[in-house]
Amino acid sequence: MAFVAPGAIFMGLLIAYPLGYGLYISFFNTNLINRWDFIGLANYEAAVTSGAFLRSIGITAIYTGLVVLGTHVVGLGLALLLNRQGRAFSVFRVLLILPWLFPEVVVALLWSWILNPVYGILNHILMSLNIVSQPLVWLEESRLALMGVVGASVWTSFPLVMVLLLAGLQSIPAELYEAASIDGAGRITSFIHITLPGLAPVLVVTLILQTVWSFKHFTIVWLMTAGGPVNATNVVSISIYREAFQYFNFGQSAAYATIVFILCIIFAGFYWRFVRDGK
Amino acid sequence: MASNVGGVAFRYFSYAVLSAALVVVLLPLMWLISTAFKDDTDLFSTPPSVFPEQFTFESFLRIWTEYPFLQYFQNSIIVVLSATIIAVGFASFAGYGIARFTFPGRGAFLLFLLMTQMFPSILLLIPYYSIMQSLGLINTLLALIVTYSTFTIPLCTWMMWGFFKGIPVELDEAASIDGLGRLGAFVRIILPLGLPGLAATAIYAFIQGWNEYVFALVLTQTDDVRPVSVGIGNLVGEDRIFWNDLMAASLVALIPMLLIFGFLQRHLIAGLTGGSVKG
Amino acid sequence: MKYNRPAKLVALGLASGLLLSGCGAQADEGPVVLRVMTTATVQNPEAGVMEEIAEGFMEEHPDIEIEFLGTPMNELYSELTTMATGGNVPDVFTNTPEFFAQAADMGIVEPLDDLLDDDFIEALDPNLVEQARLDGSLQLVPHFSIPLALLYRADLFEEAGLEPPETWDEFKEVAEELTTDERYGFALVGSNDGSGGSRFLPIMRTFGAAELRQDGDTWVTEFDTDEAAKAFQLYKDLVDSGVVPPGPLQTSYSESMNYMANDTTAMTVTGSHSMGAIVDQNPDLEGTLAAVPLPIDGDNEPVSASGMLGMSVSSSSEYQEEAALWIEYVLNYESQVAWNEATGRLPARTDAAEDVVSDNPEFEGFLEAQQYVFTMPTVSYYERLQTIAAENYQAVIDGQKTAEEAAQDAADATQQLIDSNE
Numbered sequence: 001m002a003f004v005a006p007g008a009i010f011m012g013l014l015i016a017y018p019l020g021y022g023l024y025i026s027f028f029n030t031n032l033i034n035r036w037d038f039i040g041l042a043n044y045e046a047a048v049t050s051g052a053f054l055r056s057i058g059i060t061a062i063y064t065g066l067v068v069l070g071t072h073v074v075g076l077g078l079a080l081l082l083n084r085q086g087r088a089f090s091v092f093r094v095l096l097i098l099p100w101l102f103p104e105v106v107v108a109l110l111w112s113w114i115l116n117p118v119y120g121i122l123n124h125i126l127m128s129l130n131i132v133s134q135p136l137v138w139l140e141e142s143r144l145a146l147m148g149v150v151g152a153s154v155w156t157s158f159p160l161v162m163v164l165l166l167a168g169l170q171s172i173p174a175e176l177y178e179a180a181s182i183d184g185a186g187r188i189t190s191f192i193h194i195t196l197p198g199l200a201p202v203l204v205v206t207l208i209l210q211t212v213w214s215f216k217h218f219t220i221v222w223l224m225t226a227g228g229p230v231n232a233t234n235v236v237s238i239s240i241y242r243e244a245f246q247y248f249n250f251g252q253s254a255a256y257a258t259i260v261f262i263l264c265i266i267f268a269g270f271y272w273r274f275v276r277d278g279k
Numbered sequence: 280m281a282s283n284v285g286g287v288a289f290r291y292f293s294y295a296v297l298s299a300a301l302v303v304v305l306l307p308l309m310w311l312i313s314t315a316f317k318d319d320t321d322l323f324s325t326p327p328s329v330f331p332e333q334f335t336f337e338s339f340l341r342i343w344t345e346y347p348f349l350q351y352f353q354n355s356i357i358v359v360l361s362a363t364i365i366a367v368g369f370a371s372f373a374g375y376g377i378a379r380f381t382f383p384g385r386g387a388f389l390l391f392l393l394m395t396q397m398f399p400s401i402l403l404l405i406p407y408y409s410i411m412q413s414l415g416l417i418n419t420l421l422a423l424i425v426t427y428s429t430f431t432i433p434l435c436t437w438m439m440w441g442f443f444k445g446i447p448v449e450l451d452e453a454a455s456i457d458g459l460g461r462l463g464a465f466v467r468i469i470l471p472l473g474l475p476g477l478a479a480t481a482i483y484a485f486i487q488g489w490n491e492y493v494f495a496l497v498l499t500q501t502d503d504v505r506p507v508s509v510g511i512g513n514l515v516g517e518d519r520i521f522w523n524d525l526m527a528a529s530l531v532a533l534i535p536m537l538l539i540f541g542f543l544q545r546h547l548i549a550g551l552t553g554g555s556v557k558g
Numbered sequence: 559m560k561y562n563r564p565a566k567l568v569a570l571g572l573a574s575g576l577l578l579s580g581c582g583a584q585a586d587e588g589p590v591v592l593r594v595m596t597t598a599t600v601q602n603p604e605a606g607v608m609e610e611i612a613e614g615f616m617e618e619h620p621d622i623e624i625e626f627l628g629t630p631m632n633e634l635y636s637e638l639t640t641m642a643t644g645g646n647v648p649d650v651f652t653n654t655p656e657f658f659a660q661a662a663d664m665g666i667v668e669p670l671d672d673l674l675d676d677d678f679i680e681a682l683d684p685n686l687v688e689q690a691r692l693d694g695s696l697q698l699v700p701h702f703s704i705p706l707a708l709l710y711r712a713d714l715f716e717e718a719g720l721e722p723p724e725t726w727d728e729f730k731e732v733a734e735e736l737t738t739d740e741r742y743g744f745a746l747v748g749s750n751d752g753s754g755g756s757r758f759l760p761i762m763r764t765f766g767a768a769e770l771r772q773d774g775d776t777w778v779t780e781f782d783t784d785e786a787a788k789a790f791q792l793y794k795d796l797v798d799s800g801v802v803p804p805g806p807l808q809t810s811y812s813e814s815m816n817y818m819a820n821d822t823t824a825m826t827v828t829g830s831h832s833m834g835a836i837v838d839q840n841p842d843l844e845g846t847l848a849a850v851p852l853p854i855d856g857d858n859e860p861v862s863a864s865g866m867l868g869m870s871v872s873s874s875s876e877y878q879e880e881a882a883l884w885i886e887y888v889l890n891y892e893s894q895v896a897w898n899e900a901t902g903r904l905p906a907r908t909d910a911a912e913d914v915v916s917d918n919p920e921f922e923g924f925l926e927a928q929q930y931v932f933t934m935p936t937v938s939y940y941e942r943l944q945t946i947a948a949e950n951y952q953a954v955i956d957g958q959k960t961a962e963e964a965a966q967d968a969a970d971a972t973q974q975l976i977d978s979n980e
Contacts, residue, residue, distance in 0.1 A: 002376070003372045003373060003375050003376030003379075003380070003465075004372070004373045004376035004377060004380075004382070004388065006369055006372060006373070007369040007370065007372060007373030007432055007436055008373065008388060010369055010428075010429065010432060011391075011395070011429065011432055011433065014410070014425065014426075014429040015395050015429060015433070016391075017406065017410075018403045018406035018407060018410070019395075019398055019403075021405075021406040022398070022402045022403065022406065031639075031643075031663070031664055032405065032642075032643040033642055033643060033664045033665060033666075034664065034665050074300070077296070078296075078297065078300055081293040081296055081297055082297070088294070092297045092301065094544060095301055095304065095305070096297075096300060096301065096304055097540070097544070098304055098305075098308065099304055099307075100486070101486065101533060101536040101537065101540055102490075102529075102533065103489060103490040103492070103507075103508050103511070103529075103532060104490050104492060104508075105490075105492045105508045105511050105512050106311075106511060106529040106532065106533075109511070109512075109515070109525060109529070110307055110310070110311055110526070110529065111307070113310070113314065113522055113525075113526070114307055114310055116805075117803070117804035117805035117808075118325060118803055118804060118805065118817075118822065119322070119323055119324075119325060119327050119522075120327065121310050121327055121329065124326045124327050124329075127326075135804050137804045137805045138805075139805070139808050140804070140805045140806075140807050140808055141956070142956065155303070155304075155307070163547065187289075209396070212396055212397055213396075216397075216398075216399045216400065218399075218400075218401055218493065219492050219493060223512075225808075226749075226750060226751065227750070228749070228750045228807060228808075228952060229750070229807040229808070229952050229956055230750075230807075230949060230952040230953045230956050230958060231949065236399075237399055237401055240399055240401050240402060241401050244401070244402070244404075244405070245635075245636035245639060245640070246635070246636065246941065246942075246945070247939075247942060248639055248660065248664075250405065250643075253402060254402055257398065257399045257401065257402035260398075260399050261397050261398045261399065264396075264397035264398075265394065265397050268393060268394075268397060319839070319840075320820075320840075323816060323819075323820035323822070325822070345602070404640065405640065405643055408640050408641075408643065408644045409643060409644045409645075411644075412644035412645065412646050417644070417646060418627075496633070497637065497640055500595075500627040500628075500629070500637075501625070501626070501627055501628070502628075513600060513601075513630065515630075515812065519812050519815045519816050519819065519835065519839055520812045520813070520816060
């Protein structure tokens with residue numbers, strides 16, 4: 001107990017209190033200064049009946065789905081390939097982690113610069129390779145913009161998934177594969193019967209973390225598109241931010257945040273159950 | 280496993296895929312580096328030049344002379360190192376406590392650690408601001424140290440918990456027999472064994488702190504306390520975007536990450552295997 | 559305030575912890591520290607001249623120390639609001655006609671009429687002072703204005719034998735003429751932010767539709783008129799005809815400046831400070847820039863927005879007298895001229911503004927535009943209107959809505975705001 005107390009107190013003060021405060025103001029119509037009208041659940045009612053908020057939840061779900069899918073396809077694929085000995089592989093391993101080290105600010109600005117329709121390098125490459133004839137207006141057309149922010153997010157997020165999954169792979173005892181290979185099992189069979197089950201606990205952790213992080217993600221999308229064009233990338237964190245810091249409806253903003261919190265907890269609940277049952 | 284019939288072909292296939300991934304990872308980095316060495320006119324040439332027409336160190340000079348990046352770096356290093364030490368310190372005690380003792384509220388505490396990951400941090404901005412305000416810490420390095428340690432403690436605790444679980448309890452008991460107290464056993468025996476886990480946790484905390492942007496933006500107001508991430512963001516000027524300066528600053532901002540990572544990367548995978556992945 | 563007690567408890571707990579670790583900060587004795595939040599110190603050339611002004615001031619008043627809290631314009635309102643919620647508003651802060659109703663609503667502005675001499679206020683441009691009043695009380699002291707006009711490359715016009723356009727129809731023709739293999743005619747700021755919205759609304763007024771108009775005791779919107787739809791259609795037509803560089807929805811002010819400075823575009827709609835910004839970036843363009851008031855539709859009256867920025871004093875400041883001294887110093891003749899020379903913003907002081915323009919005829923077009931400045935509606939949600947406009951012109955450019963649909967949607971959203979704030 002004495003070991004846990006310092007951390008618990010620290011977090012109690014600096015996490016539990018602000019969390020509680022967020023919940024508290026979600027029941028008010030407030031600018032946090034001189035207007036404090038208690039309005040019960042009206043903010044929540046406004047949220048679930050507002051097309052804009054529901055749309056931004058929808059966009060967030062698509063963004064999250066694509067980022068989780070992207071990071072896991074890339075991360076798992078690379079982890080499987082990297083799971084072997086050899087100098088070349090350890091070099092790959094180190095280099096492929098690099099994007100994880102980039103600050104989000106840098107990731108967002110760098111990708112905006114790469115995707116710049118006039119001065120950017122990507123259009124130049126695509127046009128020199130004759131893949132496109134006209135410069136693509138990345139971040140400008142709804143679908144391309146979503147692809148752009150998803151691409152940047154996957155680029156910087158896949159290494160962590162890759163490293164965690166690689167660690168998971170390495171914790172699967174080699175004897176299992178040997179036994180399977182004696183039984184005449186092929187690569188695919190042993191992947192399904194040994195690798196996937198062995199990886200499951202790690203996979204669940206990476207899935208849940210990536211899902212929750214993406215669902216709340218703000219910086220990269222905000223700096224790249226600020227939610228545009230025409231709200232095509234208006235993820236829910238941006239709605240929360242705008243409601244609070246541009247429209248000064250702090251209560252409404254808090255209600256949005258609380259709804260996101262609840263959605264994430266529901267998701268985590270499934271995960272918790274899954275892990276319990278798995279054991 | 281590599282001794283299969285298709286082993287050689289598979290090996291080549293691996294190299295091909297890994298190399299392709301490497302290109303996707305490194306190209307943006309190359310574009311970043313290339314931009315950082317361009318002069319102002321080359322920057323906006325159409326079509327863009329892949330390599331600088333003329334290598335210039337102007338931007339690198341400018342970030343030290345025209346902008347206070349030396350100060351920003353000093354701030355970031357102080358803040359992030361302190362926050363990392365604090366977070367890892369609290370987290371190792373708490374992680375050890377959870378791993379070794381049962382106490383009332385242990386399950387709730389674990390759940391709380393996970394829940395902290397679920398709340399959109401944007402909305403914590405306001406309560407943080409008012410807490411820091413009442414403490415008189417607005418616009419101080421200490422505000423950032425406190426914030427960053429708080430944000431990383433939950434997941435760090437989770438990681439350390441996973442790691443300590445993997446160290447046999449018998450070792451604690453042996454230490455107790457040798458006359459070391461609980462604390463002695465922890466410091467002298469368990470912690471050294473936990474070093475790889477500590478390293479992985481520290482890398483995580485360091486990266487989180489070094490990359491954070493939104494809170495730093497709000498909690499700091501003058502250059503003498505701003506961290507690098509905010510300094511880079513501020514290079515998106517009102518009258519123009521200084522892409523070359525921006526990329527030069529980003530490149531320099533990456534260096535500490537690369538150093539830390541270079542020193543600790545060997546421990547990273549080992550640490551993560553023992554840590555968070557064993558949900 | 560209701561939420562202060564828990565915050566203080568937390569503070570107490572933390573503070574004791576911090577004292578133990580010996581990190582407590584020590585306030586030093588000495589001169590009064592006047593905290594000034596400004597958008598003028600985040601980049602050069604503004605930062606350089608502002609700091610010089612501060613040095614001059616501190617020499618004159620050794621008992622006052624100026625501490626700048628620099629913030630980019632796009633962060634200003636959110637940072638001020640955060641500070642207001644923490645009860646920590648700086649003594650002096652940048653304020654604008656877009657924001658002052660909101661600031662007054664939060665109770666953070668000290669009315670300035672009693673704090674400043676009448677003589678001092680009378681030396682300022684009466685138009686700007688009028689814009690700085692809310693229900694008759696002075697909310698901010700105008701510092702400078704950047705009237706909105708059409709900025710164009712006079713050299714390119716001359717080469718092509720073109721005259722600056724007076725109507726939007728002429729404008730479209732000119733823009734097409736100026737679009738060549740190397741260059742686009744017009745840098746359209748089509749981003750969804752203050753930069754985009756604050757350009758669209760005055761442009762819409764040149765068609766004869768006001769986003770908000772006072773009608774007796776209430777506000778009405780003219781977004782739902784044919785005139786407003788024409789403005790939306792103009793944006794669509796310009797993009798479709800290829801006179802605008804690719805990516806207008808991502809083109810904010812800084813991108814448009816990059817285009818102008820790098821000879822990628824020939825015209826843009828902007829304020830007088832852009833001249834300096836462009837030449838600073840590309841000195842070869844010195845002497846090639848000129849401006850005229852915004853084109854109009856048919857024979858409407860010309861329109862411009864003042865782009866005025868000013869300084870307010872915090873209602874909770876302990877140093878309001880010192881704050882007034884600072885404001886008077888920033889607005890003295892020498893400071894105003896130095897500020898204009900470095901940044902191209904037009905002084906709020908009448909005498910300084912007159913001298914500046916007679917010395918620098920290239921500002922003429924902007925000064926002409928200055929006469930047509932409209933008075934911004936003083937509603938606390940004015941900034942919201944810019945977002946509403948921006949979302950809708952983006953939808954039109956993107957082809958998701960017709961100009962008429964966009965105009966109607968903007969009208970509905972605006973009406974909702976009017977109703978909920980009544």
